[in-house]
């Protein structure tokens with residue numbers, strides 16, 4: 001009888017996983033490793049309430065969280081509430097958020113969102129996806145961030161650039177459109193992991209599975225990953 005080495009067993013397991021990358025046990029193993037590697041990670045955008053998180057997430061489009069966190073203290077000092085922001089002049093908002101890029105559009109979105117929060121929702125950021133999507137500048141990603149991170153309501157999975165890239169590298173989806181990626185993830189990840197999964201993957205994307213040159217040698221899910229752009233493999 002042919003001997004099966006430990007390495008051979010690992011390769012066989014990997015082949016099985018490759019045949020069915022969405023096997024529940026493989027998905028569960030990935031979730032388990034991520035949770036153990038990044039325990040208790042939270043959203044990196046500084047905020048004190050749902051409104052501040054909404055604004056910070058709007059500002060984070062095409063901009064780093066670090067840059068957003070530099071800008072928001074002065075913005076919220078000058079306009080501390082949705083009511084104050086709704087009454088602000090666009091040029092003044094623009095000046096305060098200029099360094100985040102696309103500042104004219106972002107200023108319009110923030111002021112518009114503030115007006116909607118005040119006029120339609122009694123000054124409170126709404127708690128349903130349907131309602132939050134009525135705020136100017138708020139799409140599903142921002143909705144998921146605010147509902148998940150602040151209100152603890154899991155209605156979807158945040159799909160930013162890191163979640164999209166890593167979900168594809170781990171073969172959790174073949175899609176490249178965020179909405180479709182989110183649907184795929186919602187199908188295979190248990191609902192009680194939706195919020196934390198995004199936080200963990202975003203951290204993983206910043207520290208290890210970086211876009212241009214992933215640090216696979218340091219990656220805790222390397223044995224479960226068979227991405228074509230891996231830079232190192234145990235096999």
Ligand code: SF4
Nearest residue numbers: 209214216219222225
């Ligand atoms: S093994 Fe490499 S490509 Fe795969 S998840 Fe880890 S860092 Fe990313």
